[in-house]
Amino acid sequence: MTTALIMAGGKGTRLDLDYEKPMVKVNTKPMISYVIEALSFSTYIDKILVAVSPNTPCTADYVKKYPVIVVKTKGLGYIEDLSDILSNRKYVDEDEVVMTIVSDLPFITSTQIDDVLDNYYERKKPAMCVSVPAYLFEKYGITPTMVYEGLVPTGVNLLLANNKEQDQTIYVSKNIELAFNINTLDDLDLSEHYIKKRW
Template structure:
């Protein structure tokens, strides 16, 4: 099976707003709802699992009230890597052959088309893991900051792994699209996103 794992348990301290980051509104719609809608429209994803933590109780409450065909999974929220390891252990106990597409709740512009493109590439690449990267020029063009780059590439927050908690042989896919650079970590990011909203959602 192909699962989408929507990561929504982080503290989101860089955004500096009085609400949990997954519930931060872009054009009056919570960030997490954009991501969830785009995942739900995928033709390849079988089920969505949303990882929350004690840092995001209002997000869990919002999701419970929202309803829908998804599962909520409680994680520690200690760090991204700690939660990732927990999630891989959780799925490995069920099967070591499932495909897990990880996506952060602060990526409202990653389209269903791009999600399915990444999954199709993964299924044909022959590797257990796939990371997607964005050229640093995309960030510079938008006036966005980034926390890490290597050889001119920035990780996008959209990755695919097999459901087994070991170091996995990885392929890399470079996607020069602005939608993968617009993760909403700061108020500057949100202002850029507001300006570009109508290009993606009309």
């Protein structure tokens, strides 16, 4: 069983908007809807959890239209909220495979999700971080939030639900869609330009 966990409880302060980050619209739809729909069509994903917090009440209400399980967190931070969920057997079994994914990847597709999971299961390691080469960010004019050894984390990770230290591999994807992690207004503007080229 593979469970997807969408982390949708952050304030999104870098966007400097007066509404919730997962609800920011890209091409007329809230960003989180693209992520949910991509996960729904994955051949691997059996269950979708959406982690919300007191910061994202509108998101919590919006996602009820989808076949997902809403998980209410304290909103103390990404790591704290993730740890609480992974240790809660109401939502995930011990050692269950969990794909954590951010809510601001509006161009991700089910094909890309399946590609990531193909690689995860082939590697036979408990954890995997998905990154994109930094040069792709430069090519498309996107500002990365963090670069480590020429790679940028995408916000997509695989791990087992046991809150233990896990042996991790890094999967380098060259899908530009994984680079469009919308964190700033500049990112949002770039995404609109990308849409025009894509469609």
